[in-house]
Amino acid sequence: MISLVADVLTDEWVSLADARQERPLTSPGESACPFCPGPRSEVGLTPFHVAVFPNRYPVFDHPGAAEVVVYSPRHQDDYGHLSPAHGRLVWQVWRDRSAALAERTDVESVLVFENRGRRMGATIDHPHGQIYGYPYVPPRLAHERQVGHGSACRLCRVDAWTLPAAEAPHWRLVVPRAMRMPYQLALVPRRHVGTLAALSQEEVAEGAHLLQRAYRAYDRLMGYRAALAMGVHQPGRAGHLRLECLPIERGQLRQKYLASSELIMGAFVTDIPAERAAERLQAALAAESLMSPASSAHHPGDPKEPRHDHSC
Amino acid sequence: MSTGGAEDGADAAVWVRPDGRSVRYYRLGELLPPKPAVAVVTGADTYVGRALAQALISAGQPVAALAAVPADLSAPSVLGRAGFHPAWEAMLAAHDASVIFHCTRRPFPPGGTRPARREAALAWETHVADTLEMLRRWERDDDAPPVVLLSSAAVYGAYDPHPVSERTALHPDSAWAESLAAAEALVAKVAPRHAILRVFEVVGPDDRGRVADSRAHPWTRLAAGFVEPLPAMWDCVALDEVVAALMRAGRHLAGGGPSLVLNVGSGIAASPGKLADAFGLPAPPPQPARGLVADMACMQATWGWAPAAPNLGALARASRRAVQGRPAEAPHD
Ligand SMILES: [Zn+2]
Numbered sequence A: 001m002i003s004l005v006a007d008v009l010t011d012e013w014v015s016l017a018d019a020r021q022e023r024p025l026t027s028p029g030e031s032a033c034p035f036c037p038g039p040r041s042e043v044g045l046t047p048f049h050v051a052v053f054p055n056r057y058p059v060f061d062h063p064g065a066a067e068v069v070v071y072s073p074r075h076q077d078d079y080g081h082l083s084p085a086h087g088r089l090v091w092q093v094w095r096d097r098s099a100a101l102a103e104r105t106d107v108e109s110v111l112v113f114e115n116r117g118r119r120m121g122a123t124i125d126h127p128h129g130q131i132y133g134y135p136y137v138p139p140r141l142a143h144e145r146q147v148g149h150g151s152a153c154r155l156c157r158v159d160a161w162t163l164p165a166a167e168a169p170h171w172r173l174v175v176p177r178a179m180r181m182p183y184q185l186a187l188v189p190r191r192h193v194g195t196l197a198a199l200s201q202e203e204v205a206e207g208a209h210l211l212q213r214a215y216r217a218y219d220r221l222m223g224y225r226a227a228l229a230m231g232v233h234q235p236g237r238a239g240h241l242r243l244e245c246l247p248i249e250r251g252q253l254r255q256k257y258l259a260s261s262e263l264i265m266g267a268f269v270t271d272i273p274a275e276r277a278a279e280r281l282q283a284a285l286a287a288e289s290l291m292s293p294a295s296s297a298h299h300p301g302d303p304k305e306p307r308h309d310h311s312c
Numbered sequence B: 001m002s003t004g005g006a007e008d009g010a011d012a013a014v015w016v017r018p019d020g021r022s023v024r025y026y027r028l029g030e031l032l033p034p035k036p037a038v039a040v041v042t043g044a045d046t047y048v049g050r051a052l053a054q055a056l057i058s059a060g061q062p063v064a065a066l067a068a069v070p071a072d073l074s075a076p077s078v079l080g081r082a083g084f085h086p087a088w089e090a091m092l093a094a095h096d097a098s099v100i101f102h103c104t105r106r107p108f109p110p111g112g113t114r115p116a117r118r119e120a121a122l123a124w125e126t127h128v129a130d131t132l133e134m135l136r137r138w139e140r141d142d143d144a145p146p147v148v149l150l151s152s153a154a155v156y157g158a159y160d161p162h163p164v165s166e167r168t169a170l171h172p173d174s175a176w177a178e179s180l181a182a183a184e185a186l187v188a189k190v191a192p193r194h195a196i197l198r199v200f201e202v203v204g205p206d207d208r209g210r211v212a213d214s215r216a217h218p219w220t221r222l223a224a225g226f227v228e229p230l231p232a233m234w235d236c237v238a239l240d241e242v243v244a245a246l247m248r249a250g251r252h253l254a255g256g257g258p259s260l261v262l263n264v265g266s267g268i269a270a271s272p273g274k275l276a277d278a279f280g281l282p283a284p285p286p287q288p289a290r291g292l293v294a295d296m297a298c299m300q301a302t303w304g305w306a307p308a309a310p311n312l313g314a315l316a317r318a319s320r321r322a323v324q325g326r327p328a329e330a331p332h333d
C-alpha cells in the first residue's frame, strides 16, 4: 500500500510505502543476491551489462514510478570501476529511462540516484542505482525553482559560488562553497542543458568518465569504498542539469550524520572548509586521472625467459 | 522478447516477468570481456613494494597496487591495507589477479620510539592478521592466484655457525620475526602455490653505485628515530637484487612452477647492532650485535645468481663513502 501524505506545516509530500518493511535488508551472500543473474533473481538469466526493472518494493507506483538500475551482472563491480564503455552505458540507460518516465502524465519530476554503500542505506551490495518518478515536485527542486525564478542561471556562472575540483572540455567538477555534506561535489555541464537526454554523445562519454573518477577519488581519499549519495538533477527545459555527490564520510570511517539541526530545521552544519575539501579532492582526482583501466590481458610470464624448476 | 533501440551500439531487450514486471536489458556490443590480468603488489607504499611495483610497470607488466598510504604510482592503485576487504573488492572489480606480490611488512622496530608490546601487536596485525584476511578471499578457490611473500632472513634468528640454508630451522627472536615466520606458515598452508623469499639485506650501494634516498620515503620516516644515528642503514639496501628476485619468483609461479622457499639478496643480513658495529657507532639498545650469512646455493642453482657481498665491513665503508658523498636529500635515480 502506497500513499502520499501532505505535511500541513510545509505543504511538502511524504510517501508512505508500508510493504517496504518486508524487503530484504541484507544480501547474505552472492548466491542469495537478488541482483546477481540466476533463475530466481530479479534479473533472470539473460546476459546483460545493465538491467532495469520496477522496484519490487516501490515508494511510488502509479502515480509515480520507482525503478532499479543494476549496473553490472558482477556482484563485486562498482560504478567507479566499470570500463569506460560500461560507464557510458549506465548513463545511456539513465537518460533512456529518465526520458521515458518524464513523459508519463503521473510523473512530475525524475531523480536518478545511487545510495552507495550500506552506511548510506543501500540494502543490497550488488552495484545498482535507482530512479524515482515523483508524482509531485520534491521540496528541494521547488525551492531551487523559486529562488532561481527570473534571475540568470546560477549553474552557468558556477565559478561564482564553487571551487574547481577538476576541469574538462564539456564539464566542470566543482565543490560548492556551501557544502551540505563533507567533500560534496557537483558535476555541471558547461552547456546550459536541462536533461540527460539533451546531452551529446561526447558530453555523455566525458561526464560518465568524470563521475567514475569522482567515485574513485573518494575511495582514494578515504582509503576505503566511500559511502555517498549521488543524484542527477534534471530540471527540464528551463533549467541547468547537474549531478551531485554527497558523501557521508569525514575520513577514517567517521561518519557525518544528519542530526537535529539538519532533520528538524533543515539547517546543515559541516566541519571541513570547502577550500580544504577542494584541495584534497583535486589531488585525489589528479591521481585518479593517471589511472586508466588496463586494456589488454597480460601475463607476467615472459615467454623468452628460460624456465627453471626449483631444484633444492 | 522484443528489442528496442539504444544509442552507441547499446541494445535494450525486454523480458516480462511472471509477476508482470518487465526487465530491460542493455548490452554493449559484445558480452563482458574478461577482466585484465594484473600483478597485484600489496604494500606498494613500502620500500621494497614500491620499487617492485615501479620495476614491474617499467617492464610493461600491468600492475594493480594496494597501498596503505598513496604510493604515487602510474598504475591502478587502491588505498587500503592488505587485510582490508573493501580495498580488494575495489581492485578485483576491475582486474583479475594473476599473481600477488605480498610485500606488506611492518617497518622494522624503530628502536624504542614505541612501546615493545604495541610494536609486537602491530607486527602481528600486519604480518599475520592482514595476510590471513587477504588469503581468506581465495580459501575455497581452486584457481587462487599464486602468492609471492616478501619475508626476511630475520626468521632464522641469529645463527652460528654460518651460513644458513633454506632447510635451516627457524629461530625468530623478536615479535617482528616471529610474526613474519607465522605469515610464512600461513602462506605455505593456505596459498596453493607460493614463493617465500627470505631477504638478506646487504650494506652497500647497489651494483650501479646508486643509493636510495630513503629519507624521503614514508617508511624511513616511520623509522626515523632509528635511522638518524645510522644514515646508511636503509640507504644501502641492495634493492635491485631483491626486486629482481621477486619478479623472477612471480614469473616462476605464473609459468606454472612449483612452490618454493628461497634465500635472496646478496648474502648478508645485518642487524642494527652489527651495522652500528661496522660503522663504529654505539650499538642501539636493545638489539645485540649479530650478523647472518646466507647459504645462497639454492638461489644460485635456481636462478644462476652469485652472492655479491663477501665482507660487511668493506661494504659498510663503501656505503658510508657513497652516502657522505651525496647531498642529504638527493632524490633516488
Ligand atoms: Zn549480486
Ligand SMILES: [Zn+2]
Pocket (backbone or CB within 6 Å): A153, A154, A155, A156, A157, A191, A192, A193, A239, A240
Ligand atoms: Zn545554465
